[in-house]
Amino acid sequence: MKLAMIGFGQAGGKIVDRFLDYDDRTNSGIVRAAIAVNSAKADLMGLENIPQENRVLIGQARVKGHGVGADNELGAAVAEEDIDEVQNAIDAIPTHEVDAFLVVAGLGGGTGSGGAPVLAKHLKRIFTIPVYGLGVLPGTDEGGIYTLNAARSFQTFVHEVDNLLVFDNDSWRQTGESVEGGYDQINEEIVRRFGILFGAGEVGDGQEVAESVVDSSEIINTLSGGGVSTVGFASEEVELNTGGGLLSRFTGDDGGSDNLDAANTTNRITSLVRKAALGRLTLPCEIEGTERALLVLSGPSEYLNRKGIERGRKWLEEETGSMEVRGGDFPRQEPEVAAAILLSGVTNVPRIKRLQQVAIEAQENIDDIQQESEDNLESLVEDDEDELEPLF
Numbered sequence: 168m169k170l171a172m173i174g175f176g177q178a179g180g181k182i183v184d185r186f187l188d189y190d191d192r193t194n195s196g197i198v199r200a201a202i203a204v205n206s207a208k209a210d211l212m213g214l215e216n217i218p219q220e221n222r223v224l225i226g227q228a229r230v231k232g233h234g235v236g237a238d239n240e241l242g243a244a245v246a247e248e249d250i251d252e253v254q255n256a257i258d259a260i261p262t263h264e265v266d267a268f269l270v271v272a273g274l275g276g277g278t279g280s281g282g283a284p285v286l287a288k289h290l291k292r293i294f295t296i297p298v299y300g301l302g303v304l305p306g307t308d309e310g311g312i313y314t315l316n317a318a319r320s321f322q323t324f325v326h327e328v329d330n331l332l333v334f335d336n337d338s339w340r341q342t343g344e345s346v347e348g349g350y351d352q353i354n355e356e357i358v359r360r361f362g363i364l365f366g367a368g369e370v371g372d373g374q375e376v377a378e379s380v381v382d383s384s385e386i387i388n389t390l391s392g393g394g395v396s397t398v399g400f401a402s403e404e405v406e407l408n409t410g411g412g413l414l415s416r417f418t419g420d421d422g423g424s425d426n427l428d429a430a431n432t433t434n435r436i437t438s439l440v441r442k443a444a445l446g447r448l449t450l451p452c453e454i455e456g457t458e459r460a461l462l463v464l465s466g467p468s469e470y471l472n473r474k475g476i477e478r479g480r481k482w483l484e485e486e487t488g489s490m491e492v493r494g495g496d497f498p499r500q501e502p503e504v505a506a507a508i509l510l511s512g513v514t515n516v517p518r519i520k521r522l523q524q525v526a527i528e529a530q531e532n533i534d535d536i537q538q539e540s541e542d543n544l545e546s547l548v549e550d551d552e553d554e555l556e557p558l559f
């Protein structure tokens with residue numbers, strides 16, 4: 168699947184920059200165009216792979232290239248005001264060669280959390296191809312303003328995009344990795360998981376064609392219907408068949424089920440699928456109740472077989488209760504077999520419920536504060552009237 172990626176804010180820009188690097192390393196061919204948008208000049212300068220002409224500085228008139236300082240209303244305002252600057256960069260990319268847009272942003276800061284939903288809305292108005300979001304939730308230890316920004320931005324972003332893929336920094340911190348120190352690792356995890364999914368249907372020069380291809384329409388169908396998505400992943404190292412012929416015996420041309428090696432291959436795939444679905448998801452949730460899913464098995468073709476994928480797909484249907492589980496293989500000459508699972512339209516997500524609660528409480532607080540200040544104002548006026556009375 169070919170994507171036009173737009174990174175909004177610091178986290179968004181860094182992740183898209185990393186996707187370009189991944190694309191280059193793995194010859195995946197998924198990033199057809201990459202743009203970074205930010206209100207902080209230094210963040211744009213720190214990028215390594217996104218071409219200079221695709222780095223768009225917004226809000227100069229207001230914040231002079233210094234960022235919006237986690238003020239997401241200001242982030243949204245500067246995005247609205249300078250949307251033409253972003254559009255100019257988009258005009259220069261061959262959008263007719265692109266299957267979808269992916270707008271990437273950290274939802275805890277100001278620029279990305281405020282600007283990404285504004286851009287998504289703009290893109291949907293102009294283009295007919297899908298517009299997806301990749302939203303990064305902040306660590307819960309980052310402080311109230313980040314949580315509040317994320318709560319607000321999430322609500323708007325999910326509404327503006329065709330599907331919101333979510334990565335929760337917090338779920339990685341909880342296992343002992345610090346968020347601040349670990350962005351490099353976290354970003355690598357993000358591009359690997361989403362890279363395998365989006366790369367599944369792209370066949371580069373000299374690459375093998377899959378036995379059961381996952382083309383871009385299957386990814387689009389899995390994401391259609393909107394809502395929130397999460398991605399599971401598991402991998403296992405294997406030896407590459409470089410000597411020729413040895414591993415081809417593993418599955419055999421007949422692919423017969425009584426062949427022990429074929430059975431091993433099938434078992435390896437089904438256990439990887441379970442690990443991927445029940446292990447750490449990009450956004451932790453209950454997988455039961457997922458509306459649609461897509462399973463991609465990648466690795467050297469001699470380690471992939473249709474039977475294993477079919478079993479994994481069936482198991483996912485049972486676990487999720489979804490009747491729309493798609494699956495396919497993605498042959499790659501890498502020394503690992505990996506299962507990537509896209510769970511789309513997940514509903515039972517404790518982290519999102521907590522975020523929504525925060526947004527509601529903040530709203531109530533705002534109402535209380537407003538009510539309090541109105542009461543104060545009235546009593547002041549009354550006091551004033553009391554004081555004024557004797558004068559008249």
Ligand SMILES: Nc1nc2c(ncn2[C@@H]2O[C@H](COP(=O)(O)OP(=O)(O)OP(=O)(O)O)[C@@H](O)[C@H]2O)c(=O)[nH]1
Nearest residue numbers: 176177178234235236237273275276277278279305
């Ligand atoms: N996964 C990941 N998250 C990041 C990274 N950098 C920042 N974040 C997260 O993104 C949030 C902050 O968003 P940024 O992108 O830094 O902020 P911004 O959109 O540039 O907005 P301002 O700095 O307020 O102008 C934080 O809550 C972090 O959790 C990164 O490289 N990777």
